[in-house]
């Protein structure tokens with residue numbers, strides 16, 4: 596029988612990162628539960644992107660500790676963290692414009708961290724790849740575009756393609772940095788539905804300036820300001836928090 600104690604998927608202790616004289620991330624103690632959608636909000640320059648780059652390993656921390664699934668990953672390079680299940684920060688640059696939609700998602704599928712190491716016949720492997728890519732394309736509504744070049748897709752569809760690639764990698768932790776940037780109202784609505792569909796047994800960190808979007812999706816919200824954590828609560832609690840209002844939400 597499994598223990599009923601909530602074990603955090605990821606935690607940080609006194610995490611720090613500076614750029615010259617700027618302390619971008621300051622003494623952050625953070626804890627994330629398996630399966631939650633965590634919103635991270637805060638003013639420009641608060642340190643949100645730097646913080647998640649420290650988690651994914653894109654940036655090295657100056658001091659402090661990061662533990663993922665019980666393993667100290669503080670000194671590990673990004674590719675090792677990706678193998679453990681932390682998705683690289685969501686970015687438009689993660690897709691290859693000169694490859695087809697299918698090929699882009701196939702690359703993601705080949706990066707799966709939990710691939711069986713047993714050698715399998717080529718035909719099995721190929722069928723498996725078709726299945727994984729097909730299901731990711733259906734889930735993101737991109738099936739129609741499988742033979743198109745990624746470069747030919749409209750912006751909103753390229754962002755869906757990034758999600759499809761990430762789904763194919765099947766990370767334990769998705770980190771999405773301003774995923775709704777540049778999307779239309781309709782596309783944001785579709786994106787919300789998509790995140791709800793893919794959330795089962797996945798953990799998602801969602802950095803956003805679009806507050807209705809993040810308040811609608813997140814289980815908990817962390818507010819950052821000047822490199823530190825200003826407040827942490829469920830979306831309702833955050834919306835009535837006086838310090839948060841003063842620092843970020845305004846009136």
Ligand SMILES: Nc1ncnc2c1ncn2[C@@H]1O[C@H](COP(=O)(O)OP(=O)(O)OP(=O)(O)O)[C@@H](O)[C@H]1O
Pocket residue numbers: 614617618619637638639640641642643644645646
């Ligand atoms: N590569 C870098 N070199 C120098 N300074 C940096 C670098 N990256 C971030 N900073 C500085 O660190 C601080 C935090 O920046 P960061 O990008 O993490 O903020 P953010 O919360 O993601 O902001 P935004 O909402 O605008 O994306 C800022 O003062 C920024 O200027």
Ligand SMILES: [Mg+2]
Pocket residue numbers: 643644645
């Ligand atoms: Mg940022």
